[in-house]
Amino acid sequence: xxxxxxxxxxxxxxxxxxxxxxxxxxxxxxxxxxxxxxxxxxxxxxxxxxxxxxxxxxxxxxxxxxxxxxxxxxxxxxxxxxxxxxxxxxxxxxxxxxxxxxxxxxxxxxxxxxxxxxxxxxxxxxxxxxxxxxxxxxxxxxxxxxxxxxxxxxxxxxxxxxxxxxxxxxxxxxxxxxxxxxxxxxxxxxxxxxxxxxxxxxxxxxxxxxxxxxxxxxxxxxxxxxxxxxxxxxxxxxxxxxxxxxxxxxxxxxxxxxxxxxxxxxxxxxxxxxxxxxxxxxxxxxxxxxxxxxxxxxxxxxxxxxxxxxxxxxxxxxx
Amino acid sequence: xxxxxxxxxxxxxxxxxxxxxxxxxxxxxxxxxxxxxxxxxxxxxxxxxxxxxxxxxxxxxxxxxxxxxxxxxxxxxxxxxxxxxxxxxxxxxxxxxxxxxxxxxxxxxxxxxxxxxxxxxxxxxxxxxxxxxxxxxxxxxxxxxxxxxxxxxxxxxxxxxxxxxxxxxxxxxxx
Numbered sequence: 001x002x003x004x005x006x007x008x009x010x011x012x013x014x015x016x017x018x019x020x021x022x023x024x025x026x027x028x029x030x031x032x033x034x035x036x037x038x039x040x041x042x043x044x045x046x047x048x049x050x051x052x053x054x055x056x057x058x059x060x061x062x063x064x065x066x067x068x069x070x071x072x073x074x075x076x077x078x079x080x081x082x083x084x085x086x087x088x089x090x091x092x093x094x095x096x097x098x099x100x101x102x103x104x105x106x107x108x109x110x111x112x113x114x115x116x117x118x119x120x121x122x123x124x125x126x127x128x129x130x131x132x133x134x135x136x137x138x139x140x141x142x143x144x145x146x147x148x149x150x151x152x153x154x155x156x157x158x159x160x161x162x163x164x165x166x167x168x169x170x171x172x173x174x175x176x177x178x179x180x181x182x183x184x185x186x187x188x189x190x191x192x193x194x195x196x197x198x199x200x201x202x203x204x205x206x207x208x209x210x211x212x213x214x215x216x217x218x219x220x221x222x223x224x225x226x227x228x229x230x231x232x233x234x235x236x237x238x239x240x241x242x243x244x245x246x247x248x249x250x251x252x253x254x255x256x257x258x259x260x261x262x263x264x265x266x267x268x269x270x271x272x273x274x275x276x277x278x279x280x281x282x283x284x285x286x287x288x289x290x291x292x293x294x295x296x297x298x299x300x301x302x303x304x305x306x307x308x309x310x311x312x313x314x315x316x317x318x319x
Numbered sequence: 320x321x322x323x324x325x326x327x328x329x330x331x332x333x334x335x336x337x338x339x340x341x342x343x344x345x346x347x348x349x350x351x352x353x354x355x356x357x358x359x360x361x362x363x364x365x366x367x368x369x370x371x372x373x374x375x376x377x378x379x380x381x382x383x384x385x386x387x388x389x390x391x392x393x394x395x396x397x398x399x400x401x402x403x404x405x406x407x408x409x410x411x412x413x414x415x416x417x418x419x420x421x422x423x424x425x426x427x428x429x430x431x432x433x434x435x436x437x438x439x440x441x442x443x444x445x446x447x448x449x450x451x452x453x454x455x456x457x458x459x460x461x462x463x464x465x466x467x468x469x470x471x472x473x474x475x476x477x478x479x480x481x482x483x484x485x486x487x488x489x490x491x492x493x494x
Contacts, residue, residue, distance in 0.1 A: 008332070009325065034412040037405070042416065046443065053436045116424040116433065117416040127367065163328060170336065178343045185345055188377040193467035197378045200464045203418055214474050264411045 008166050011159040014139040015287045016280035018093070020168075021137035023272045024128055025091040028107070031125070031265060032084055035110070039080065042114050045071045049114055079106060090132075093142020100133045121266040127171060128273070135164035141287065146314050168276045169237070177234035183227045192220030199260060206262045213260075222256075229253045237277050247274050291315045338362055382480070383461035385421045385487070387441045390454035399445070401425060401437075401457075426459040426487065434488040442492055457487040 041048055051071045083106035089099035107129055111118055138144045139156040148155040183189040188197065196219045199205045212218050229249060236246045251271055258267030295315050298308060341358035344351050362368040385401040402417035424430045425437060438455045446452055462480035465473040 005325070008329075030409070030412070034409050034416070037409075037413060038416055041403075042420070046440070048420065048440045049433060049436050053432065056432070116430070117420045119415075119419055119423075123368070130367065163332065167332065167335070171339065174339060174343065178345075182345050186377050191467075194378050196467050196472070197380050197464055201379070201382050203382075203384075203414075203422065210474060214472055216469060216472050219472070262411060262415070264415060 008163045009161045011157075012162045012165075013280040013284040014136045014158055014160050015141060016276070016278055016283040017132075017135050017137045017165050018139065018141035019278075019283055019287075020272065020275045021093070021096075021132055021135075022091055022141060023275060024125075024132070024269075025087055025103075027265070027268055027272060028103070028125055028129070029084070029087045029091065031122070032080070032087060036080060038117075039073070039076055042117055043076050043110065044073050045076075047114070049116065051113065054113060054115075079109065082106060083110075093138045093144050096138025096142055096144055097133060100129065100137075104129045104133060119266075121263070121269055124175065124269060124273075125265075128168065131164055131168045131171070135168075136160035149313055150310075162280070165276055165280075168273075172273050172276065173234050173237060175234075176230045180227055180230035180234060183230065189223060189227060192223045195219050195223045195226070195260075204262055206258070206260055226253070226257075237274075243277055247277060250274055288316070338365075338367070342368060380466075381461040381463045383422055383426055383459055385425045385457065385459050387437075387445075388456040388458060389441065389445045389452045390456075391447065391450045392453050393450050395450070397445070399441075425457070435490075438488060438490045442490075452492060454489070454491050456489045458484055459487055460484050 035043070040046070045051070083103060086099045086103035086106060089095060090103055104126075107126055111122060111126060136156070139160060140158055144154065145156065145158075183194070186194070188194040196213075199213050199219075232246060233250050236242045237250075239246075251274065254267040254270045257263070295312055298311050298315070301308070303311070338358045338361050341351070341354045342362045344355065359368065386398055387401055388396060388398045390396050401421045402414070405413040405417075407413075425433055434457055437457055441457075442452045442455050460482055462482055465480070
């Protein structure tokens with residue numbers, strides 16, 4: 001029991017989850033920029049799927065929190081603007097938790113408005129956004145923490161209970177394990193020919209290298225390696241000794257799959273998610289080293305006195 | 320952290336992980352299936368429904384695209400790809416949305432409810448005031464991927480495939 005309590009509730013540095021916040025929100029922002037061009041075709045009142053159709057076709061009750069109000073272009077455009085602003089605020093860490101709540105509501109609303117254009121990647125993004133709301137991701141590497149240096153009332157603890165990051169880690173681990181489980185139950189994956197079919201779909205295949213993709217051995221090897229890597233990641237990411245090589249393996253695997261198959265968001269997201277398995281103490285040490293280097297540069301510069309002092313204070317104090 | 324807060328958080332974590340597990344687990348037995356249905360209801364309402372399949376159980380074995388054929392009042396027939404070809408830096412990302420809609424959903428027999436709205440959309444998109452659209456046909460064209468062989472693999476570039484066609488819906492419009 002003590003071990004479980006320590007596992008979930010021990011206070012650890014918040015720089016790790018903050019770094020994940022910045023990288024992840026940047027990816028979601030790119031996803032939003034992609035969708036701006038899709039407003040007319042997928043989200044507007046005259047889109048491919050009307051709001052009434054979406055409500056009628058979806059068999060389960062869904063809560064389109066925002067679309068109960070209006071489905072005009074003006075409203076959809078405003079929703080996108082609010083979503084974008086919330087994401088920017090979340091990324092820079094200004095009123096972080098509130099910004100994340102707004103961003104999550106906007107994201108959920110868009111996903112429920114048109115679930116026919118989203119896949120596993122967007123679903124995973126939605127989960128991560130939800131988890132970040134409950135995390136201390138705004139306590140470090142954020143405007144909130146910067147403002148707290150000048151306004152002590154806004155001060156937040158730099159060490160916090162790690163339970164929210166544990167949930168993220170468990171979700172990532174379960175994701176890999178379920179992927180592996182689904183693949184093991186599949187004939188094509190067990191026989192080793194799944195990647196053959198995926199790389200023959202014209203719109204899905206990216207880099208076509210005949211030497212690799214016409215080879216039975218390579219295709220079977222890559223297919224089985226994918227299942228093995230998924231199983232390895234699901235389990236071995238929890239091992240402190242093996243974590244570093246497993247993360248390198250995971251990154252290599254995602255880069256290889258990303259080069260063979262067109263799935264631009266997925267590979268980037270899976271690599272960013274691995275940031276959650278970096279030791280929070282390691283990230284803090286890295287951030288500290290970088291800020292000390294910048295402070296030295298600032299001290300050596302010819303900047304004005306008061307501005308220099310404020311910048312050094314913002315970066316963490318004198319060397 | 321206060322004890323009550325810890326107990327509440329513990330309970331929420333256990334409940335949440337239970338919902339995530341049962342919504343994600345493959346339906347490999349009756350127990351999983353029954354609990355999965357209940358868990359899915361909770362997940363859908365809370366906005367946490369998952370999608371874990373990642374080209375499973377089996378990846379599709381054909382290369383499919385959806386097309387829309389519009390007939391205008393003057394008898395002219397034009398065919399368009401449902402997916403627009405985006406340009407620019409974010410083109411691969413934007414194309415992914417269209418591919419998801421067109422190749423995974425519009426052509427799927429389980430998503431027949433999307434056909435009517437698609438017909439309405441394309442009739443408006445290709446409408447010309449002087450020459451209105453009188454008929455819309457949604458069709459899918461596909462190329463079967465040659466079956467995998469343990470002896471000789473069809474080359475990714477050189478092996479031709481036969482194109483097949485299937486009508487998804489035909490709708491005449493009153494103009």
